[in-house]
Amino acid sequence: MNLKDLAQNLGMSQTTVSRALNGYPEVSAQTRERVIAAAAAAGYRPNPVARRLATGRADAIGIIYPLMAADLGDPYFLEVVGGMTEALGKADMDLMIASASQGDEVRTYERMIEGRRIDGMVVARTKLEDPRLQYLMKKRIPFVAYGRSNLPGPYAWFDLDTEAGVRIAVDRLVSLGHRRIALLSGPPELFFVQQGRKGYLGAMADAGLAADPQYRVDGELNSVGGHTRMMRLLACSPRPTAVVVDNQICGVGAIRALLDMGIAIGSEMSIIINDGRPPDPLMGYNVTATESAKPHAIGIKISELMLALLNGESLENLQVLWKPVLKVGNSDGPCIG
Template identity: 70%
Template sequence: MAHNLGDPYFLDIVSGMNRALERADMYLIIASTSNADELRTYERMTEGRRVDGMVVARTKLNDPRLQYLAKMRIPFVAYGRSILPGPYAWFDFDTEAGLRQAVERLINLGHRRIALLNGPLELGFVTRARKGYVEAMAAAGLPVDARYMVERTLNSAGGHEAMAHLLSCNPRPTAVIVDNPPCGIGAVRALVDAGITIGSEMSIIINDGLPSDTLTGYNFTALQSPVPHEVGEKITELMLAVLHGEPPEKLQVLWQPTLEIGNSDGPCID
């Protein structure tokens, strides 16, 4: 999708998919579309079986794209889990478990006012990230301040706006977890613009991290997924299995993130 192409991690996944498909003598087509006309794009792509199968990225909890493909019996793999009446092939990361890890680390560093900056809640991974955050805070006996759970668009502008909101809170959070890299870029820029020292005045953990050249001087603590090329190859492996008639209930893969420690978080000084 066009809105995914600004995400370097996603582009590396696409590269891994393309490499795996070339080995199978197949080709990858990326459909550029807008949110307003997304379903019609899927209809055009599948009319007359112009494609062998489809990979659907950034799935929603209730996703009309997946519902359409299932109804039309078009082979597909969902990059993220959704709600469908029957089994389907999917690949996903356990963002719920990852967010629990991030909250627990920050609590161990002495933080109590921990915020969550996330993308739109209609996205499956965002809803699961928020669930993991809320559960980890509750397990530690910490209240969840509604002001500290900020939902914004999945881009750097949304991240910048959300972090500006968090900095305006009184008291402001001492640590922030961001559930996606596009918002992470904007959130970090907002901290730099405000003159906040990252890692001491404000700790930040970013799901999937940031590219190493985003900002010099910071090695971000991150919930790190496997190498994106490996992700792309695994998704392609699932797609090929679907095309060969493997039962979809056997083609469901959940990978665990790992917490990679950098210098963007540290002991609470407030």
């Protein structure tokens, strides 16, 4: 069945039916519901090219990632993308992923937007001062930030409460008798890293413990960087008895370093990872971690926020912060040092 046949069956003009199917506000809710129900009963699906011409929309959402080689093998990233794709697919929209050099991301945004390839953008790994978000806000391009930033006005965002997650981890280690607790972080310009540091310093102060600067290490957001920084912590004198890692990617490298050095995890050294347990192949360790949600659910939620934004929902209603809970495993234990 084509649009002409559907319109004839309904006794309406093709223009009215097309506008109803494409969500034009001038079509009454009663008419829209009638058209949608008839289209579903007849198995009618709009021609995507005609729909795009009628609405001026690309029916696609973009995400530009400063992809590193490790990202393509990162199950966390792939699960988030899977959740986004699932939610957008139900709305007959596509997800377009583009890679960008870390030094010139904004230019990639310009190309994608100027080419009218997308209706909105998802921005990941947000920075305290983020030129990508500033550019999108200036151009009035709909976007959802996966993480927060310092912006002059309201914007749509989804975030995990890293401050609360790191605080929970430190509190747990303090309750186990640890006093020399380290924080292993990602790059300091990222918003979540600063939130994690805030949680760490706050929890240490509340416990009456000094936050020794040598126990705070930050750097690249990858497993190699996590490995390197854990080796630095192991070289400290005195060595910390416990480590909190503020992200899963670096956590994989940190655990690998402990295994490489023959450190007994959970007794000789305790480690807790924020933002979920790493993948399984970690020599049988059930890592203690804080977790807000599975990455697939995160991807679905981000897409739901984007769809609501495109449908005119106010920005103040599109700001979501998910709180973490502690998942106790066998990578932490009472302090013995």
